[in-house]
Amino acid sequence: MELDRDTLEKAAAEALERPSNSAFWDDRLFTTHGAVLHWAERGDDILAESNYLTALDLIRAAADDGRPDTEVSDEHVIDGTSSHWAVGSLRTIYVQVYEDNALRCRDCGEVASWVISRKPNARRRGMCTHHKEQWRCSNMQGIRAGRVSMMEITPRYTAAFIQATELALSLQDYPILDESDxxxxxxxxxxxxxxxxxxxxxxxxxxxxxxxxxxxxxxxxxxxxxxxxxxxxxxxxxxxxxxxxxxxxxxxxxxxxxxxxxxxxxxxxxxxxxxxxxxx
Ligand SMILES: [Zn+2]
Incomplete structure:
Protein backbone atom coordinates (compact mmCIF):
# COMPACT_ATOMS: atom_id res chain seq x y z
CA MET A 1 0.00 0.00 0.00
CA GLU A 2 1.42 3.36 -1.01
CA LEU A 3 0.13 6.21 1.12
CA ASP A 4 -0.25 9.60 -0.46
CA ARG A 5 0.73 12.87 1.07
CA ASP A 6 -2.79 14.00 1.96
CA THR A 7 -3.58 10.76 3.74
CA LEU A 8 -0.44 10.98 5.87
CA GLU A 9 -0.98 14.65 6.68
CA LYS A 10 -4.55 14.00 7.77
CA ALA A 11 -3.50 10.98 9.84
CA ALA A 12 -0.72 13.00 11.49
CA ALA A 13 -3.09 15.82 12.41
CA GLU A 14 -5.58 13.38 13.91
CA ALA A 15 -2.97 11.43 15.84
CA LEU A 16 -1.41 14.56 17.32
CA GLU A 17 -4.68 16.22 18.28
CA ARG A 18 -4.56 16.44 22.05
CA PRO A 19 -7.75 15.47 23.88
CA SER A 20 -8.92 18.42 25.94
CA ASN A 21 -9.82 16.70 29.19
CA SER A 22 -6.88 14.50 30.08
CA ALA A 23 -3.54 14.72 31.82
CA PHE A 24 -0.56 12.84 30.43
CA TRP A 25 2.36 11.29 32.18
CA ASP A 26 4.75 11.69 29.32
CA ASP A 27 5.35 15.01 27.58
CA ARG A 28 6.11 13.30 24.27
CA LEU A 29 2.44 12.43 23.98
CA PHE A 30 0.65 14.62 21.46
CA THR A 31 3.79 16.62 20.79
CA THR A 32 6.07 14.21 18.95
CA HIS A 33 4.05 11.03 19.50
CA GLY A 34 0.47 10.71 18.27
CA ALA A 35 -2.22 8.25 19.38
CA VAL A 36 -3.00 5.69 16.71
CA LEU A 37 -4.97 2.87 18.35
CA HIS A 38 -6.87 2.21 21.59
CA TRP A 39 -8.00 -0.88 23.44
CA ALA A 40 -10.24 -0.93 26.51
CA GLU A 41 -8.33 -3.68 28.25
CA ARG A 42 -10.89 -4.87 30.77
CA GLY A 43 -13.66 -5.13 28.22
CA ASP A 44 -13.97 -8.64 26.88
CA ASP A 45 -13.77 -7.62 23.27
CA ILE A 46 -11.45 -10.27 21.88
CA LEU A 47 -11.30 -8.66 18.46
CA ALA A 48 -10.13 -5.35 19.93
CA GLU A 49 -7.48 -7.18 21.93
CA SER A 50 -6.28 -9.13 18.90
CA ASN A 51 -6.14 -6.04 16.68
CA TYR A 52 -4.33 -3.98 19.29
CA LEU A 53 -1.62 -6.54 20.02
CA THR A 54 -1.21 -7.42 16.34
CA ALA A 55 -0.85 -3.74 15.43
CA LEU A 56 1.65 -3.20 18.25
CA ASP A 57 3.87 -6.01 16.93
CA LEU A 58 3.66 -4.84 13.33
CA ILE A 59 4.36 -1.19 14.18
CA ARG A 60 7.37 -2.13 16.32
CA ALA A 61 8.66 -4.40 13.58
CA ALA A 62 8.25 -1.63 11.00
CA ALA A 63 10.19 0.79 13.23
CA ASP A 64 13.10 -1.65 13.58
CA ASP A 65 13.02 -2.92 10.02
CA GLY A 66 16.39 -2.45 8.35
CA ARG A 67 18.05 -1.15 11.52
CA PRO A 68 19.92 -4.19 12.81
CA ASP A 69 21.92 -2.46 15.53
CA THR A 70 19.26 -0.34 17.18
CA GLU A 71 15.87 -0.86 18.75
CA VAL A 72 14.37 2.35 17.49
CA SER A 73 10.90 0.98 18.31
CA ASP A 74 11.65 1.73 21.98
CA GLU A 75 11.82 5.40 21.03
CA HIS A 76 9.20 5.53 18.32
CA VAL A 77 6.47 3.32 19.82
CA ILE A 78 4.85 3.74 23.24
CA ASP A 79 2.38 1.17 24.57
CA GLY A 80 0.59 3.39 27.07
CA THR A 81 -1.93 2.54 29.77
CA SER A 82 -4.20 5.02 31.42
CA SER A 83 -7.16 4.45 33.65
CA HIS A 84 -10.44 5.59 32.36
CA TRP A 85 -13.60 5.89 34.40
CA ALA A 86 -15.79 4.09 31.85
CA VAL A 87 -13.63 1.25 30.64
CA GLY A 88 -11.23 0.64 33.49
CA SER A 89 -7.88 0.63 31.85
CA LEU A 90 -7.28 1.98 28.39
CA ARG A 91 -4.28 0.94 26.35
CA THR A 92 -3.12 3.31 23.63
CA ILE A 93 -0.40 2.95 21.02
CA TYR A 94 1.47 6.23 20.57
CA VAL A 95 3.82 6.53 17.64
CA GLN A 96 6.42 9.14 16.85
CA VAL A 97 5.04 10.86 13.77
CA TYR A 98 8.08 12.57 12.21
CA GLU A 99 11.69 11.52 12.00
CA ASP A 100 14.01 13.27 14.47
CA ASN A 101 15.83 14.97 11.61
CA ALA A 102 12.68 16.19 9.85
CA LEU A 103 13.06 19.77 8.65
CA ARG A 104 11.44 22.26 11.03
CA CYS A 105 9.85 25.65 10.50
CA ARG A 106 12.33 28.45 11.12
CA ASP A 107 9.71 30.54 12.94
CA CYS A 108 7.73 28.12 15.07
CA GLY A 109 9.54 24.80 15.12
CA GLU A 110 6.63 22.86 13.65
CA VAL A 111 7.49 20.30 11.03
CA ALA A 112 8.10 22.17 7.79
CA SER A 113 6.05 21.56 4.68
CA TRP A 114 7.86 24.16 2.57
CA VAL A 115 11.43 24.86 1.69
CA ILE A 116 12.36 28.39 0.75
CA SER A 117 15.61 29.52 -0.72
CA ARG A 118 16.59 32.99 -1.82
CA LYS A 119 19.36 34.09 -4.08
CA PRO A 120 22.15 34.95 -3.97
CA ASN A 121 23.18 32.74 -1.02
CA ALA A 122 20.39 30.19 -1.59
CA ARG A 123 20.33 28.96 1.97
CA ARG A 124 17.43 26.56 2.42
CA ARG A 125 15.01 27.22 5.22
CA GLY A 126 12.01 25.21 6.29
CA MET A 127 8.63 26.73 6.97
CA CYS A 128 5.21 25.58 7.96
CA THR A 129 2.33 26.53 5.71
CA HIS A 130 1.29 29.39 7.97
CA HIS A 131 4.71 31.04 8.19
CA LYS A 132 5.41 30.43 4.53
CA GLU A 133 2.32 32.54 3.75
CA GLN A 134 3.49 35.32 6.08
CA TRP A 135 6.95 35.26 4.60
CA ARG A 136 5.55 35.33 1.07
CA CYS A 137 3.48 38.44 1.79
CA SER A 138 6.47 40.41 3.02
CA ASN A 139 8.79 39.27 0.23
CA MET A 140 6.62 39.88 -2.81
CA GLN A 141 9.27 41.98 -4.47
CA GLY A 142 11.91 39.31 -4.39
CA ILE A 143 9.40 36.72 -5.50
CA ARG A 144 8.36 38.81 -8.50
CA ALA A 145 11.96 39.38 -9.40
CA GLY A 146 12.50 35.63 -9.42
CA ARG A 147 15.05 35.64 -6.61
CA VAL A 148 13.07 33.20 -4.48
CA SER A 149 12.17 29.59 -4.88
CA MET A 150 9.44 28.00 -2.79
CA MET A 151 9.03 24.27 -2.87
CA GLU A 152 6.43 22.17 -1.13
CA ILE A 153 7.92 19.12 0.56
CA THR A 154 6.56 16.01 2.22
CA PRO A 155 7.76 15.82 5.81
CA ARG A 156 9.76 12.74 6.78
CA TYR A 157 7.44 10.37 8.57
CA THR A 158 8.75 7.52 10.69
CA ALA A 159 8.32 3.98 9.38
CA ALA A 160 6.30 3.27 12.52
CA PHE A 161 3.84 6.04 11.74
CA ILE A 162 3.46 4.99 8.11
CA GLN A 163 2.79 1.42 9.24
CA ALA A 164 0.26 2.62 11.83
CA THR A 165 -1.58 4.67 9.22
CA GLU A 166 -1.70 1.70 6.84
CA LEU A 167 -3.16 -0.47 9.59
CA ALA A 168 -5.77 2.15 10.49
CA LEU A 169 -6.83 2.33 6.84
CA SER A 170 -6.96 -1.42 6.50
CA LEU A 171 -9.23 -1.57 9.57
CA GLN A 172 -11.64 0.75 7.80
CA ASP A 173 -11.95 -1.80 4.99
CA TYR A 174 -11.93 -4.95 7.08
CA PRO A 175 -12.25 -5.19 10.88
CA ILE A 176 -9.66 -7.93 11.54
CA LEU A 177 -5.91 -7.39 11.24
CA ASP A 178 -4.82 -10.98 11.80
CA GLU A 179 -7.43 -13.64 11.18
CA SER A 180 -5.52 -16.52 12.81
CA ASP A 181 -4.50 -14.54 15.89
ZN1 LIG B 1 5.88 27.99 11.44
Missing part, protein backbone atom coordinates in the same frame (compact mmCIF):
# COMPACT_ATOMS: atom_id res chain seq x y z
CA UNK A 182 -8.11 -13.55 16.36
CA UNK A 183 -9.54 -17.06 15.98
CA UNK A 184 -6.89 -18.47 18.31
CA UNK A 185 -7.80 -15.97 21.03
CA UNK A 186 -11.47 -16.57 20.39
CA UNK A 187 -10.99 -20.32 20.75
CA UNK A 188 -9.03 -19.94 23.99
CA UNK A 189 -11.78 -17.74 25.40
CA UNK A 190 -14.39 -20.28 24.35
CA UNK A 191 -12.54 -23.12 26.11
CA UNK A 192 -12.19 -20.97 29.20
CA UNK A 193 -15.90 -20.13 29.22
CA UNK A 194 -16.80 -23.79 28.77
CA UNK A 195 -14.48 -24.80 31.62
CA UNK A 196 -16.10 -22.23 33.90
CA UNK A 197 -19.55 -23.59 33.02
CA UNK A 198 -18.41 -27.17 33.72
CA UNK A 199 -17.00 -26.13 37.10
CA UNK A 200 -20.30 -24.51 37.88
CA UNK A 201 -22.14 -27.73 37.00
CA UNK A 202 -19.76 -29.69 39.24
CA UNK A 203 -20.66 -27.51 42.21
CA UNK A 204 -24.14 -29.06 42.26
CA UNK A 205 -22.63 -32.38 43.41
CA UNK A 206 -20.32 -33.70 46.06
CA UNK A 207 -18.33 -35.96 43.78
CA UNK A 208 -14.64 -36.60 44.39
CA UNK A 209 -12.01 -34.83 42.31
CA UNK A 210 -11.35 -38.05 40.39
CA UNK A 211 -15.02 -38.45 39.65
CA UNK A 212 -15.27 -34.81 38.56
CA UNK A 213 -12.38 -35.36 36.16
CA UNK A 214 -13.75 -38.54 34.68
CA UNK A 215 -17.23 -37.14 34.22
CA UNK A 216 -15.82 -33.95 32.68
CA UNK A 217 -13.76 -36.04 30.29
CA UNK A 218 -16.90 -37.87 29.19
CA UNK A 219 -18.65 -34.56 28.78
CA UNK A 220 -15.85 -33.08 26.64
CA UNK A 221 -15.53 -36.20 24.51
CA UNK A 222 -19.23 -36.61 23.83
CA UNK A 223 -19.51 -36.26 20.06
CA UNK A 224 -23.20 -35.49 20.22
CA UNK A 225 -22.86 -32.70 22.80
CA UNK A 226 -23.96 -29.20 21.92
CA UNK A 227 -20.55 -27.70 22.73
CA UNK A 228 -18.94 -29.97 20.14
CA UNK A 229 -21.50 -29.39 17.42
CA UNK A 230 -22.88 -25.94 17.73
CA UNK A 231 -20.60 -23.74 19.80
CA UNK A 232 -17.36 -22.00 18.96
CA UNK A 233 -17.57 -18.53 20.55
CA UNK A 234 -17.38 -17.75 24.26
CA UNK A 235 -20.81 -16.12 24.00
CA UNK A 236 -22.28 -19.41 22.80
CA UNK A 237 -21.67 -21.13 26.12
CA UNK A 238 -24.98 -21.61 27.89
CA UNK A 239 -24.67 -22.71 31.51
CA UNK A 240 -28.08 -24.44 31.57
CA UNK A 241 -27.15 -26.60 28.55
CA UNK A 242 -23.77 -27.42 30.06
CA UNK A 243 -25.45 -28.39 33.35
CA UNK A 244 -27.90 -30.64 31.50
CA UNK A 245 -25.24 -32.37 29.40
CA UNK A 246 -22.89 -32.67 32.36
CA UNK A 247 -25.74 -34.32 34.25
CA UNK A 248 -26.18 -36.83 31.40
CA UNK A 249 -22.44 -37.60 31.41
CA UNK A 250 -22.59 -38.04 35.16
CA UNK A 251 -25.57 -40.39 34.97
CA UNK A 252 -23.75 -42.46 32.37
CA UNK A 253 -20.62 -42.55 34.50
CA UNK A 254 -22.36 -43.70 37.64
CA UNK A 255 -24.55 -46.04 35.62
CA UNK A 256 -21.47 -47.83 34.33
CA UNK A 257 -19.91 -47.81 37.74
CA UNK A 258 -23.04 -49.41 39.20
CA UNK A 259 -22.93 -52.05 36.48
CA UNK A 260 -19.30 -52.85 37.28
CA UNK A 261 -20.22 -53.25 40.93
CA UNK A 262 -23.19 -55.39 40.02
CA UNK A 263 -20.97 -57.65 37.88
CA UNK A 264 -18.45 -57.82 40.69
CA UNK A 265 -20.95 -58.57 43.45
CA UNK A 266 -23.61 -60.55 41.69
CA UNK A 267 -21.85 -62.21 38.79
CA UNK A 268 -18.59 -62.78 40.63
CA UNK A 269 -16.45 -61.05 38.06
CA UNK A 270 -12.71 -61.06 38.63
CA UNK A 271 -12.11 -58.08 40.90
CA UNK A 272 -8.51 -57.74 39.70
CA UNK A 273 -9.80 -56.40 36.42
CA UNK A 274 -11.68 -53.62 38.10
CA UNK A 275 -10.24 -50.37 39.18
CA UNK A 276 -12.74 -49.04 41.59
CA UNK A 277 -11.81 -46.37 44.01
CA UNK A 278 -15.23 -46.77 45.39
CA UNK A 279 -16.35 -48.02 48.78
CA UNK A 280 -18.24 -51.15 47.90
Missing amino acids: YSEREHEAFEEALKTAVEQAQRDHYDTCEQDDEIAQRFYEDESATHRNQWCHPDDVCWATVAEEYEAARDAYFGELAYEIYRYNVLGYNPDQLELDFAV
